[in-house]
Amino acid sequence: MKKLTAALLAALLLLLFAVPAFAEIEVEDESYYQKFKGQGISINVYNWGEYISDGAEEGTINVNKEFEDLTGIKVNYSTFASNEELYAKLKSGGANYDIIIPSDYMIGRMIKENMLEPLNFENIPAFKNISSQFVNPIYDPDNAYSVPYTWGTVGIIYNTTMVDGDVDSWDILWDARYMGDILMFANSRDAFAIAQKRLGYSFNTGNPDELEKAAESLKEQKPLVQAYVMDEIFDKMQAGEAALAPYYAGDAITMIADNPDLAFAVPREGTNRFVDAICIPKGSQQQEAAEMYINFLCEPEVGLANCEYIGYSTPNDAAMELLDDEMRNNPIAYPSEEVLQNTETFLSLDDDANKLMDKLWTDIMSTNEGTNQWLIPVFLVLCIVASITINVVRRIRKKRDSMY
Missing domain, CATH: 3.40.190.10 (Periplasmic binding protein-like II)
Incomplete structure (x- = not known):
């Protein structure tokens, strides 16, 4: 009886551990993300600082961890502070990345200089969630190299x-x-x-x-x-x-x-x-896994988590539908048409x-x-003179008050 119980427990444990540990967020097709499970693949992601939901605050999602749990693909994540820093790093050849998120003008420059890989959109089905106004942008007119992330x-x-x-x-x-x-x-x-x-x-x-x-x-x-x-x-x-x-x-x-x-x-x-968009730099060794990461970022709940956490505006229609009214009506995130007509890309x-x-x-x-x-120097002199004057006045008042 004990042996039978032990065997049943062992079988139960095996079943439990055999069940894939899917992410807590809801994605459209979980099976899509299982292709590289157990293969020990990793991707190198280079993004702006403070530019992804990292789960640091209560109630927020750690997007990279959710992707790792769902796919088994390890995300090596690092950050840059400006487009120019990103460009210089890639030009130097000192690092290899699979995902980068530059701004519009820098994407245009990288396309001209043959620094980006064309995307296979068959591996990015969630691209359908991107609003039509962000498709075929001026910096990537054939929409061959980039997927909008925020604006x-x-x-x-x-x-x-x-x-x-x-x-x-x-x-x-x-x-x-x-x-x-x-x-x-x-x-x-x-x-x-x-x-x-x-x-x-x-x-x-x-x-x-x-x-x-x-x-x-x-x-x-x-x-x-x-x-x-x-x-x-x-x-x-x-x-x-x-x-x-x-x-x-x-x-x-x-x-x-x-x-x-x-x-x-x-x-x-x-x-x-501006628009910041997701790209794959030339020479990526894990392009298909990188495209899976891009697709994950286009999932409605992931897009929602990111725009809520970082405060930027979403180009993702499906994520926009999930936004609460306060954020959707925030004039800083979503300015009026009058403001937008007075902008330049x-x-x-x-x-x-x-x-x-x-x-x-x-x-x-x-x-x-x-x-x-x-x-x-003039400002510093004025500050010194003002400080001396205040101290002198205080001393005179103190001396005068002590006389009464």
Whole structure:
């Protein structure tokens, strides 16, 4: 009897362990994801920082872990801070990736330079969930190399307790009243775009004179800038260490949730509307597994989890239907048609324009000169004088009070 019981228990355990451990989220076709189960395959994913639901907060999903549990494919995940950093890493040949998530203009550049693998959309059936307005985009007109991941706009995040008046123009990032309290993009394309739009130029200008004038404007701004940042913006703005910063709308939503003193504004001159999309770089050794990962990111519940966690807007119609009303009606995530009509999409620049912008940006970052550089010592002197004056007044008052 004991032997029979033991045998039954052993059989039961074998059955339990034989059952595949599917992900907790619901996917359309679980069998699709079982192809590589038990084969010890891994993929290398290179994404922006803070740009996927990682389960760090209660009630959120760890997307990569769910994919691993569902497919048996290990995800080696690392992050970059800018498109330019991603591009330089791939150009150097110093690393091999199976998944990258660049922005629109960088995808266009990589297509021109033969840096991406064409996708086999038979392995990405969930692509059907992507909204038609994001299919065949200008940066990938044949929709051969990319699948939209998120989209959004750029605006100004500001601390309402530190900024006076309306924030409705890029000019405020050049306002000397906020010296030392302004953050600026640490990547050339976004920084130049702000200066270009402020001067009335297109984001996509390749005119050398206009690029030179934008560079001069950024040099003029430099003495006012506390720091050039990417992911560092989260800590600085949430902690009230800066008053103003241009950044992406999705991240603004995250920061405002952590610090209610923060707000977001789209300048009247217009702004960038961007799309970040999933691609497979040239030389990937696991293209089919990578396409399975892309398909997973297009699943409605995964798309929902990601856009809820990171705050960015979803191009996935099926995920959009699952969004709650508060997020669907959030004007930061989903701006009005009036705002969207005043946006411009980055396009890939020609080689000469890219080289000139890189050269000008290097010069901006390396120089300490600027037409307003004199403001720094003057400002410091004024602060010292004010401090001395306050202390003298306090001492006089204290002495006077002691006499009575």
